[in-house]
Amino acid sequence: MKLIFASLVALLACAAFSSVALAQEGGYTAEELQRISSTKESHHFEAEVHKLMDIIINSLYSTSEIFLRELISNASDALDKLRYFAISNKDLLKDDIPLDIKIKADPEANTLTIFDTGIGMTKEELVQNLGTIARSGTMNFIKNLQNSENAGDIGQIGQFGVGFYSAFLVADRVTVHTKSPLSDKQYVWEADSQQSFSVYEDPKGNTLGRGTAIVLHLKEGEEEYLEENRLQTLVKQYSQFIDFPIYLWASHEETVEKEIDENSDEEADDSMDIEEDEESEEEELSTIVVHDWERMNNLKPIWTRKASDIEEEEYNEFFHALSKGVDDPMAYTHFKAEGDINFKALLFVPPRAPHNLLDTVDNTRDVKLYVKRVFITDDFAEVIPRYLSFLKGVIDSDDLQLNVSREMLQQTKLLKAMQKKVHDYSCISQMIFEVRAFCKWGNKFSKSWSVLLRRILSFYETKFFLMPFTRVA
Ligand code: ADP
Ligand code: MG
Numbered sequence: 001m002k003l004i005f006a007s008l009v010a011l012l013a014c015a016a017f018s019s020v021a022l023a024q025e026g027g028y029t030a031e032e033l034q035r036i037s038s039t040k041e042s043h044h045f046e047a048e049v050h051k052l053m054d055i056i057i058n059s060l061y062s063t064s065e066i067f068l069r070e071l072i073s074n075a076s077d078a079l080d081k082l083r084y085f086a087i088s089n090k091d092l093l094k095d096d097i098p099l100d101i102k103i104k105a106d107p108e109a110n111t112l113t114i115f116d117t118g119i120g121m122t123k124e125e126l127v128q129n130l131g132t133i134a135r136s137g138t139m140n141f142i143k144n145l146q147n148s149e150n151a152g153d154i155g156q157i158g159q160f161g162v163g164f165y166s167a168f169l170v171a172d173r174v175t176v177h178t179k180s181p182l183s184d185k186q187y188v189w190e191a192d193s194q195q196s197f198s199v200y201e202d203p204k205g206n207t208l209g210r211g212t213a214i215v216l217h218l219k220e221g222e223e224e225y226l227e228e229n230r231l232q233t234l235v236k237q238y239s240q241f242i243d244f245p246i247y248l249w250a251s252h253e254e255t256v257e258k259e260i261d262e263n264s265d266e267e268a269d270d271s272m273d274i275e276e277d278e279e280s281e282e283e284e285l286s287t288i289v290v291h292d293w294e295r296m297n298n299l300k301p302i303w304t305r306k307a308s309d310i311e312e313e314e315y316n317e318f319f320h321a322l323s324k325g326v327d328d329p330m331a332y333t334h335f336k337a338e339g340d341i342n343f344k345a346l347l348f349v350p351p352r353a354p355h356n357l358l359d360t361v362d363n364t365r366d367v368k369l370y371v372k373r374v375f376i377t378d379d380f381a382e383v384i385p386r387y388l389s390f391l392k393g394v395i396d397s398d399d400l401q402l403n404v405s406r407e408m409l410q411q412t413k414l415l416k417a418m419q420k421k422v423h424d425y426s427c428i429s430q431m432i433f434e435v436r437a438f439c440k441w442g443n444k445f446s447k448s449w450s451v452l453l454r455r456i457l458s459f460y461e462t463k464f465f466l467m468p469f470t471r472v473a
Pocket of ligand 2: 070073074158161162163164
């Protein structure tokens with residue numbers, strides 16, 4: 001009996017997810033609905049993604065706010081990609097659309113939307129990236145959640161490369177509108193149930209110009225993400241180290257002269273919502289509430305600033321943003337290397353071993369390469385030796401060509417010089433010593449971390465102990 005009841009509930013839940021209902025709620029006309037059904041394709045979520053969504057949708061994770069960090073980080077990645085591809089293909093920027101991120105709450109529709117003008121996704125990318133292709137991190141993340149030591153720590157989701165799904169912590173429906181410069185049409189993605197999703201041509205056409213809008217239809221109880229003050233605090237917190245302007249649709253008061261012409265047309269203006277404040281005491285002046293895009297971040301990239309001007313707290317906060325976590329790094333080094341190649345580097349030892357650390361196949365590194373502040377790649381294993389692959393951080397050089405390709409990167413002598421500097425740099429050794437000290441004193445690390453560290457240290461010390469370190473900056 002219980003089983004029948006459960007199945008009925010599940011069926012009803014599926015029905016509630018029905019795409020027609022979704023589309024109607026989206027305020028589509030009959031003609032638009034027609035257009036949706038003529039281009040709509042349904043796809044099954046990959047089994048692990050389905051499992052992941054099930055866990056997230058049903059979780060009562062108390063710090064659900066991390067969804068904003070993940071979506072801002074995806075928006076910033078999409079802008080980074082656009083900026084990078086535009087180096088070799090200027091046409092990508094021909095529309096003069098600024099590179100930015102905008103966040104807008106709509107209390108009436110109960111939605112929160114994150115817009116970016118980044119690279120967007122073609123139809124094929126939408127299908128692959130948001131549901132059908134298994135990512136190595138999906139299962140690792142699920143396992144990590146089930147592991148009693150870290151039980152329930154959904155906050156680490158971004159570290160496993162599946163941050164997008166954190167949207168379902170606060171939304172029971174997510175609609176992704178996206179326009180890639182590689183496609184002439186704008187597409188929509190939406191989950192029909194936890195098993196399947198649809199992709200169709202946006203019946204409203206190319207409204208974005210370029211980029212992506214992620215519309216979160218908030219769950220009951222998540223209304224705090226519609227409140228301006230709450231949003232402002234969160235967006236500021238998560239946008240501090242994002243290298244693109246982030247704007248929030250926010251209100252402020254302005255004092256203006258009272259309108260004399262009372263019959264004037266009250267034409268709706270897209271960029272400004274104006275409401276009269278009736279309590280104004282001035283006769284000729286009145287206070288109005290103006291809505292506008294307010295910039296939430298202003299800082300220069302932290303690694304370009306002088307180390308002596310930066311507080312430890314700022315480094316820690318940057319690390320939180322970089323690692324999509326809340327724990328402070330175990331150690332860090334911020335240096336400027338000069339010589340055959342000049343670059344600035346800010347490298348961190350994370351507080352915990354990365355989940356893929358002992359994975360011998362996975363050869364990725366967590367250090368991002370920038371050239372003249374433009375993100376180029378985070379896949380340049382050549383610079384960071386394997387035994388230091390746990391380092392996270394940023395290397396930025398003015399000496400490489402902006403249009404440097406991966407192949408060129410591998411061949412360029414400068415890169416070899418860069419690798420040597422990272423090797424030689426005494427701060428790295430200093431960091432390793434600090435880590436060892438932490439391990440001895442704190443004894444607070446998981447087994448794998450300390451085993452690995454011992455391995456690194458023995459390798460590091462035998463190979464480099466006698467090597468003369470040269471301080472370059
Ligand atoms: P990750 O960001 O670690 O790759 P996510 O689950 O956050 O993992 O995102 C999955 C993928 O979906 C991204 O790698 C990217 O290809 C795509 N994606 C997500 N958000 C956007 C966006 N705003 N613009 C373009 N592509 C996006
Ligand atoms: Mg992400």
